[in-house]
Amino acid sequence: MLEHGGRLRQAASRYGIPLAEWLDLSTGINPNGWPVPAVPTECWQRLPEDDDALMPAARDYYGNSSILAVAGSQAAIQTLPLLRGRSRVGVLAPAYAEHAANWQHAGHQLIELAFHAEVIERALDDLDVLIVINPNNPTGTLWEPDRLLNWHRRLSRRGGWLLVDEAFADSIPEYSLAALPVRPGLIVLRSIGKFFGLAGIRCGFVIAEAELLVRLAEALGPWSISYPSRYVAAAALADREWQQNNSIELKQQGQRLRQLLDAAGFAPTGGCDLFQWVANEKAALLHDALARQGILTRLFDSPASLRFGLPGNEQVWYKLARVLRDPKSQELRDFARP
Known part of the structure; x- marks a missing residue:
């Protein structure tokens, strides 16, 4: 099992700090997510049905009718x-590691690529599949839709796939491929866990040509998403007023986090509206120093770096600013930019 953010209980046990006293910045999940209403009793008593409100809401939100609901994009x-024979799969690094791990586990040949368009374009003719996370997790790197579509055209001529994971793209729809007409070999993954702050309901979507969606649905089997999850997801996807306000709020909060980190000497190397990424060879020391003061971040080994999620309220913002600007440990002082 790969390491992921959100292991707060593990950190509380390791550092001897009560769970309630932690500030968890280790995930890229909206800390002020969509307000979930009471779930009707029938949602707990009946098996989920495919013809409920979820798919109409998803088609409307993503602007595409060729879409399949799955138990989180992880599914x-x-x-x-x-669903493919042995293929040569291009993966960018660093990136969300589950992609590479699952293609490798299935017996495919991985080809690791640097985050340079020229490097990717030179490699395309030797690839069967290219995986792009847009914006990338954890670097925040963004690729223009026209460039992605050009890569798709080159791959699809040989029956290849371009897989675009848009888990963090809700607040930047101008970069999304979700609403474009479906075409062979183009697969877009979406999640309502990040922008909507609903990671716990395990609901995501795949947008692709119908034939591939049928094969994927058959592989996943029936009832992949629980009835309560379908109910909550449908309501969240239909709440346009909240979505518009949330987009504005997340952009403001993302900018605020960038400015806070920069002012404290921890200038972000990259990021997006939901997180900021700080690359530094002393990242492990900073991660430990922050954890000893009850602040959990996401540590990456290659390259050595930290990802900071958004604080959820003014009290949390104050605690983060206080610790960063008036550090009690030598590690923090050594890490910060002079």
């Missing part, structure tokens, strides 16, 4: 590699 990440 698609694990299953899609099983």
